[in-house]
Amino acid sequence: MxxxxxxxxxxxxxxxxxxxxxxxxxxxxxxxxxxxxxxxxxxxxxxxxxxxxxxPIVIPGDAYLLAQSFIGSSSEPREGVLVNTWSGNLPNQEGLYISTVTQFGCVPVNSMYHTRKYGWMILQYIDNxxxxxxxxxxxxxxxxxxxxxxxxxxxxxxxxxxxxxxxx
CATH class of the missing domain: 3.30.390 (Enolase-like; domain 1)
Structure with missing residues (x-):
């Protein structure tokens, strides 16, 4: 939070x-x-x-869209959530991030960070x-x-x- x-x-x-x-x-x-x-x-x-x-937990203006997909299913109404996955460079870090947010509301789902110092780290947002x-x-x-x-x-x-x- x-x-x-x-x-x-x-x-x-x-x-x-x-x-x-x-x-x-x-x-x-x-x-x-x-x-x-x-x-x-x-x-x-x-x-x-x-x-x-x-x-801030936002998608920066210089991020680029990697993909749009469904978590769950798109076969029936209310069986899935449409999400967008964005990527970009970390500020003041040697590394990059990949963040997934909902299409509607831009609610964070997860963020992955990669740096030379630590490799990959994954942060999940649950019960937002x-x-x-x-x-x-x-x-x-x-x-x-x-x-x-x-x-x-x-x-x-x-x-x-x-x-x-x-x-x-």
């Missing part, structure tokens, strides 16, 4: 790897130049200096809701906002792709 006005984003990652469950939230606060990675299972928060510009029913969900938990409880990483500043790869 995101708030384009405040330039805040939140990504959730949950699953099982090596018979261990994980449940993370990544909060990106671009105007504040800080990112928080929250381990919800352990109630811990790590802060990172954040660099890079906020990238237009609008932001509860803007407070973009605020990191209280224990992240207490400097005494946040473990700030001493490493160099990170961007979205650095954090995304780190969480994989």
């Amino acid at each position: 995101y708030d384009a006005y405040r330039q805040w984003q939140r990504f959730t990652q949950a699953g099982v790897a090596d018979n261990e469950t994980f449940n993370y939230d990544i909060f990106l606060l671009y105007k504040e130049h800080v990112a928080y990675v929250v381990d919800n299972d352990n109630q811990t928060c790590t802060g990172y200096p954040l660099y890079g510009d906020y990238q 809701v237009k609008g932001l029913p509860d803007p407070d969900q973009l605020i990191p938990p209280p224990f992240c906002l207490d400097p005494a409880k946040v473990g700030f990483s001493a490493q160099k500043p990170v961007d979205f792709l650095d954090l995304f790869q780190q969480m994989m």
